[in-house]
Amino acid sequence: MNKPNLAIIGIGEVPTGIYPDRSRWDIIYDTCISAIKDAGIDKNEVEAIVTVAPQAQPEIYAEISFGKIPEELGLKGCKDVCSCNAGGASTSNCLRLAEQLIESGAAKYVLIPHLTVHSTIPTPDLINFFAKAGIDRQWEYPFGQTYNGIIAMSTRRYMYDSGTTPEEMASVVVSLRKWAALDPNSLFYKKEAPSIEKVLSSGMVASPLHKSECNMLADGGAAMVVTSAENARKLGTPSAFKLGESSRYFSAFTTTRNNEQSRIDMRDATFEAIKQADITTSDINLWNVYMAYPVGHPVLMELFGLCEPGQAGKMFMEGHTSPGGKLPWATIGDAVGRGHTGSGVSMATYVDTARQLMRKAGERQVEGVKYVYQNTSGGSGMNFIATVWGRE
Amino acid sequence: MTQNQKPVPVMQPWSKEFWTGANKGKLLVQHCQDCQANIFFPKKVCPECWSENLTWIEASGKAKVYSYTEMVDMVEPVFWGDLPYIVAMVDLPEGIRMTSRIVNCNPENVQIGMNLKVVFEQLTDDISMPYFQPADESLRLEPSEHEIDGMAPENKETGIKMRKPT
Numbered sequence: 001m002n003k004p005n006l007a008i009i010g011i012g013e014v015p016t017g018i019y020p021d022r023s024r025w026d027i028i029y030d031t032c033i034s035a036i037k038d039a040g041i042d043k044n045e046v047e048a049i050v051t052v053a054p055q056a057q058p059e060i061y062a063e064i065s066f067g068k069i070p071e072e073l074g075l076k077g078c079k080d081v082c083s084c085n086a087g088g089a090s091t092s093n094c095l096r097l098a099e100q101l102i103e104s105g106a107a108k109y110v111l112i113p114h115l116t117v118h119s120t121i122p123t124p125d126l127i128n129f130f131a132k133a134g135i136d137r138q139w140e141y142p143f144g145q146t147y148n149g150i151i152a153m154s155t156r157r158y159m160y161d162s163g164t165t166p167e168e169m170a171s172v173v174v175s176l177r178k179w180a181a182l183d184p185n186s187l188f189y190k191k192e193a194p195s196i197e198k199v200l201s202s203g204m205v206a207s208p209l210h211k212s213e214c215n216m217l218a219d220g221g222a223a224m225v226v227t228s229a230e231n232a233r234k235l236g237t238p239s240a241f242k243l244g245e246s247s248r249y250f251s252a253f254t255t256t257r258n259n260e261q262s263r264i265d266m267r268d269a270t271f272e273a274i275k276q277a278d279i280t281t282s283d284i285n286l287w288n289v290y291m292a293y294p295v296g297h298p299v300l301m302e303l304f305g306l307c308e309p310g311q312a313g314k315m316f317m318e319g320h321t322s323p324g325g326k327l328p329w330a331t332i333g334d335a336v337g338r339g340h341t342g343s344g345v346s347m348a349t350y351v352d353t354a355r356q357l358m359r360k361a362g363e364r365q366v367e368g369v370k371y372v373y374q375n376t377s378g379g380s381g382m383n384f385i386a387t388v389w390g391r392e
Numbered sequence: 393m394t395q396n397q398k399p400v401p402v403m404q405p406w407s408k409e410f411w412t413g414a415n416k417g418k419l420l421v422q423h424c425q426d427c428q429a430n431i432f433f434p435k436k437v438c439p440e441c442w443s444e445n446l447t448w449i450e451a452s453g454k455a456k457v458y459s460y461t462e463m464v465d466m467v468e469p470v471f472w473g474d475l476p477y478i479v480a481m482v483d484l485p486e487g488i489r490m491t492s493r494i495v496n497c498n499p500e501n502v503q504i505g506m507n508l509k510v511v512f513e514q515l516t517d518d519i520s521m522p523y524f525q526p527a528d529e530s531l532r533l534e535p536s537e538h539e540i541d542g543m544a545p546e547n548k549e550t551g552i553k554m555r556k557p558t
Contacts, residue, residue, distance in 0.1 A: 131468050137402035139433050140491045142521065144463060144471045149479050152461035160459070160504050206479075207462040207499075214466070255481060255491045256433060 003276065004242040006099040007232030008354040008389075010039025010225035015185045016218050016339040016348070020119040024060045025072065027115040027221035032073055035111065039225035040237055044077040046070075046225070047107035050094045052114035053085035055342035056121060056129035069113065080106060087134070087378030088292060090114075091346040092385040095242070098226050108227060115221035116342040126217065134380030136253045148214055150254045150380055152206035155295040157259070159208065164298060166208060168313025170199035172294035173212050173336055175321045175329065180337030182323060182363040185348070187218050187339030196317075213294050218339030222351045233392075238358035243371075244276030244388035252382050262384075267303040269386040270375070277388035279371055281305060284388070286328045286356055286366045288374040290349045292335045297321075300375070301329075328366045331356060346376040357391050398470055400519055407434040409448050414520045419451040419510045421486050432488035453510040455482035455524055458489060462499045482508055482524055496525040496532045 012034030014027055036043050051064045061083065070078035080101065086093045091114065098110035118126065135141045135150070158164065177193035180186040194202070194212055202212035232239040248265035251257040274281060281304060289300055298312030306327065307315050315321060321329035332338045332352045335345045353372045355361045372389045403411060406422075413420035422431040424438035425445045437444050460480035467475065478494040480502070494502055495511065507527035512520040526532050 127468055136433065137399075138404070138407060139401070142399045142401045142515075143479060143491055143493050144467060144474060144477055145479050145491055146463070146467055148466055149461050149463055153459040153479070153481055156461060157459040157504070203465065204462075205465045207464070209461070211465075253433075255489055 001246075001276070004099065004245055005103060005229045006095065006226055006242040007229050007239040008224050008226050008350070009232050009235060009237060009239045010035040010037070010041070011222065011351045011354050011358075012036075012038060013185050013222040013348070013351055014220060015189070016187050016220035016341055016344075018119045018187075019117075019219050022117070022219065024054070024057065024115050024117050027117070027219075028069060028072065028113060031115070031221050031223035032069070032111060032113050035113075035223035035225050039109070039227075040235065041109055041225065043073065043075055046075045046109050046111045047077050048080040048098070048101045048110045049075070049078060049082075050097045050101075050110060050112050051081075051083045052090040052094055052112070052343050052347055053083045054115060055087075055133070056126065057117070057342075060115070069111075075111070085343075087382070088290070088343050088346050089376040089378030089383055089385050090343040091350050092247075092376045092387070095226065095350070099242075102226070102228050108231065110226050111223060112226065112347075113221070113223040114341075114344050114347040116344045117219045118217040118340075118342070119219050134253070134382070136255065140253060140255055146206070147380065148206045148209055151293040151295060152209040154254070155213075155293075156208055158295050158299055162298070162302070162310040162313070164310065164313035166200055167196050168298075168317050169208070169213070169294060170196040170210070171313065171317040172297050173199045175316050175319070176294070176297075176333035176337040178322045178333075179331050179364060180333030183332055183337070184362070185220075186333060186337055187216060188333070188337055209293075213336065215292065215335040215340035218341055220339065220341035220344050220348065222344070222347050224347075224351060224354065238360070239391075240354035240357040240372075240389045241392060242387060243278075243390045244273035245386065246270070246272035246276070247383060247385040249383045250381065252379060254380050257381070262381075263299070263303055266300065266375075266384045266386075269384050270300075270304060270373070273386040273388050274373070277371070277390065279388065284371045284373045285369040286331060286353075286372045288332075288349050288353050288356075288372055289330050290334055290346050290374070290376050292340075292345065292377070294336060296377075297330065297334070323364065331361065331364050331366065343378075349374055349376070353389050357389060398515060400516060404434070404436070406436045406446075410434055411519055413448065413450070414512060414522050415518060417512055417520070419453050419522050420448040421451050421484070421488060423447050423449045430486050430488055432490065449486070451484055451486050451510070454527065455484050455490070455508040455510070457481075457494070457502065457504050457506045457508065458483050459504060460494060460502050478502060480524070490522070493521075493523045494525065495523045498531075498533060501526070501531050
């Protein structure tokens with residue numbers, strides 16, 4: 001595979017939270033305008049828009065897919081527009097599509113927006129969508145399976161195999177929420193992170209998964225402007241350069257997934273991306289892991305070789321992954337800390353990867369950050385996309 | 393809330409045989425007669441070799457717990473009446489993994505690796521759900537003396553073993 005040739009040069013984001021009065025088009029306007037201004041380009045220089053498909057929001061999904069954004073924002077130079085859906089991995093694919101548009105010469109600057117407003121969706125519609133997304137309608141759903149149930153089983157199996165304790169699992173949430181408490185764009189901004197005891201007493205949802213280990217649905221949105229690496233260097237503004245990437249597909253459903261093989265694949269994709277970036281794991285200053293629920297975090301830490309097998313829970317419990325720790329980890333606090341915005345958590349993670357490399361992350365800024373690892377995954381863990389980003 | 397309001401499996405033409413079998417108390421596994429693969433979820437063609445020469449074998453009905461969860465909250469209203477219930481991924485000796493429920497068992501007694509036996513619960517006139525219960529009869533909540541040859545006597549004609557409402 002060729003080396004990546006892409007840089008994020010502009011970011012815009014609105015706070016994640018419950019904002020029923022902030023319309024979907026409010027979010028589009030605010031995030032896209034701030035991303036284009038942040039990139040320092042003229043609005044009419046945007047030549048293509050690749051939008052993260054808005055999950056469970058069919059009206060705006062259709063409006064965006066049928067070209068309303070450039071008209072609404074007056075992007076006179078726009079030549080191409082589409083939406084892209086790969087669940088939680090959508091943003092990775094939007095970036096890839098943008099890279100292809102840029103590489104082919106079809107566009108110099110591409111805008112990648114995302115928006116989600118859950119708070120105005122009628123509850124039955126939300127249940128209807130989230131109860132069935134990523135869960136098979138024949139072989140899983142009629143048995144009473146839910147998304148939380150899938151994760152609960154995965155968590156139990158991981159704890160069984162690794163010897164990880166409930167307290168260690170709870171400490172993953174503590175770490176994620178400590179980052180979220182410092183993030184002005186988080187649902188939990190300035191809200192004290194829960195203690196281990198508080199996580200474990202938050203009530204069982206699906207054993208061994210507690211309420212605090214699940215995501216809260218929220219509204220949010222962000223946008224990025226991307227261009228080629230050489231053009232970003234020419235512009236000279238703070239940018240995040242994609243240095244390495246690799247992906248794997250596993251299976252649409254957890255029932256049919258070979259967990260042992262998928263872990264090997266996640267590790268291989270990660271090390272392929274790191275190799276392509278011509279660095280090693282010890283060069284990475286920030287592990288921006290997106291796995292939607294806590295269990296993926298210790299699983300990946302062990303696969304990355306950052307601790308001995310079965311010891312990842314201790315790493316979280318000892319505070320190494322928290323703000324100020326030796327292993328900065330998921331600086332938006334993943335979905336547990338940020339709030340669940342459909343496919344938006346992967347967008348928010350990319351935006352924060354860029355923000356960290358641009359040195360604009362405020363209180364959460366990882367000092368001296370040069371290389372960031374970021375992964376995404378879609379559906380109920382159907383795939384894994386690993387990327388490495390750098391300052392130059 | 394009646395059981396009939398529960399979601400029924402959304403079938404494909406090539407999976408109907410599974411549900412016909414389940415309604416007769418048989419756990420069927422799709423099998424490729426060319427490459428000998430056992431296939432789950434059932435497919436229109438063999439996903440290994442694209443053969444259309446597919447048939448069904450009757451599974452032993454045995455399984456082992458790969459993982460499980462006791463659902464206690466945040467499920468759809470249609471399942472509220474079942475709470476708490478145990479959802480599990482179970483490994484069959486036929487080499488496939490299914491998501492199902494573990495029934496007739498105290499949740500505290502469920503363990504990873506536990507041996508199970510299939511049991512069918514009627515959902516509608518046409519559909520019986522393949523659930524699993526402990527293979528060890530002493531761990532079952534339902535007394536085994538109510539069963540004859542693994543089947544409740546009143547259902548021997550249809551072959552469907554009914555689980556008593558709990």
